[in-house]
Amino acid sequence: MCAGPRRGAVWCMCGNTMSVPLLTDAATVSGAERETAAVIFLHGLGDTGHSWADALSTIRLPHVKYICPHAPRIPVTLNMKMVMPSWFDLMGLSPDAPEDEAGIKKAAENIKALIEHEMKNGIPANRIVLGGFSQGGALSLYTALTCPHPLAGIVALSCWLPLHRAFPQEMAAVKEFLEKLLPPV
Numbered sequence: 001m002c003a004g005p006r007r008g009a010v011w012c013m014c015g016n017t018m019s020v021p022l023l024t025d026a027a028t029v030s031g032a033e034r035e036t037a038a039v040i041f042l043h044g045l046g047d048t049g050h051s052w053a054d055a056l057s058t059i060r061l062p063h064v065k066y067i068c069p070h071a072p073r074i075p076v077t078l079n080m081k082m083v084m085p086s087w088f089d090l091m092g093l094s095p096d097a098p099e100d101e102a103g104i105k106k107a108a109e110n111i112k113a114l115i116e117h118e119m120k121n122g123i124p125a126n127r128i129v130l131g132g133f134s135q136g137g138a139l140s141l142y143t144a145l146t147c148p149h150p151l152a153g154i155v156a157l158s159c160w161l162p163l164h165r166a167f168p169q170e171m172a173a174v175k176e177f178l179e180k181l182l183p184p185v
Contacts, residue, residue: 026067026069028066031060032062035123037065037128041056041136042133043132071085071135073086087103087138104142112147125151128152129152132159140159
């Protein structure tokens with residue numbers, strides 16, 4: 001059901017998405033022409049997809065569909081169990097803090113289902129960019145690293161890699177990259 005123009009963009013609630021729960025209420029900025037690419041962007045803790053859909057509408061491309069799903073509302077341990085939009089539970093901020101492994105993996109599977117949905121609708125994985133901010137960026141990184149399909153790209157803003165111990169090769173590659181980029185002077 002289209003909600004009408006907003007800052008020059010067409011906002012739609014995705015229809016025919018019963019098998020992909022995150023698409024049911026996702027804020028979507030539709031392309032003006034046939035959509036041959038997609039950007040899936042995940043918001044941070046406590047936010048919704050609407051603010052990012054608003055921002056993405058300012059860089060709208062006619063052949064690109066922008067999908068900004070909303071995280072479910074769950075109690076967040078870090079915030080005194082306050083119920084808020086969150087992709088998974090957060091227990092602490094330090095790199096050694098316990099992590100919600102089951103919640104992270106479930107959230108990643110939901111994002112992969114969204115990617116699969118777009119692929120079934122004719123957009124190949126190599127034309128899908130996955131991104132996010134803060135907790136959404138963290139989930140985007142984890143999802144991209146565990147996705148069976150190579151994506152067009154990943155945009156990870158102000159985030160971290162959840163369950164980073166599961167990716168020793170990737171962490172070593174980051175260290176090697178930084179050593180080359182920032183040698184001692």
